[in-house]
Ligand SMILES: O=C(O)CCC(=O)C(=O)O
């Protein structure tokens with residue numbers, strides 16, 4: 001069965017690495033982003049002690065908290081203009097993808113806002129609603145987010161090289177993605193998936209499915225660093241042929257995919273790939289994706305070099321990331 005490529009990002013994290021080793025990583029990354037938009041990331045330097053603990057804390061929150069405790073951090077369904085609607089706990093079925101209710105519960109945490117924006121951005125403002133129990137969850141996640149931001153920066157640095165952008169100080173230079181994510185409006189999501197009701201059979205990967213654990217979608221921003229427990233055959237990635245393939249976890253590796261902003265920047269040379277979750281097992285699956293995204297006010301438009309390489313015409317308009325995200329998140333709930 002086809003499997004995703006493996007990218008070792010260590011050369012972009014080690015100060016002493018050689019230009020050749022970085023070049024090799026960038027080349028492999030370019031191929032992975034062009035072919036599938038999904039890959040495994042190794043050499044990221046985050047220990048499995050850390051990732052095991054993160055998964056364990058998220059699992060404990062979902063399985064050990066009472067409904068009343070979860071309700072304490074329930075996302076406020078305040079409507080689009082009243083604020084704080086994006087952050088916090090969401091019950092099973094509250095998230096909607098492609099018009100259908102997803103079969104998962106989740107907690108969304110966002111980058112703290114430095115400057116409160118009014119409507120229509122209120123949805124993404126306010127304070128994070130952290131689980132009170134387990135008590136160690138918040139500090140562990142805060143440390144983990146710090147580490148992930150470094151990994152995300154290394155990946156987008158490699159992406160600039162992968163595209164062959166020149167080392168100039170311009171918004172079209174090799175560091176364009178590093179700069180546009182320097183104040184990343186990141187999202188950290190904890191997701192709990194009970195097995196889908198009904199049959200436990202895995203069935204045909206490409207057959208009809210009535211209910212999804214998480215419906216097919218692309219991610220919105222730059223780079224998603226997904227940590228998932230070892231449950232096999234649940235996350236599925238759509239190949240260019242249209243067929244779905246399982247992206248099974250590999251111990252110690254993140255599953256990484258690129259989002260809509262990378263597709264826009266590259267004028268479609270790289271695609272943000274459709275993926276979905278169908279979890280039919282008896283166990284309770286936990287995943288913790290970290291979305292390393294552009295700055296809230298980052299302006300994203302196709303890079304000239306990429307436009308030239310794709311026939312000379314921009315296929316995407318310019319967007320401000322915060323605007324794009326607000327529309328997307330509103331669509332997930334309303
Ligand atoms: O749980 C997973 O494996 C993936 C979740 C996902 O695609 C998302 O939250 O965007």
Ligand SMILES: [Fe+2]
Pocket residue numbers: 217218219275
């Ligand atoms: Fe996703």
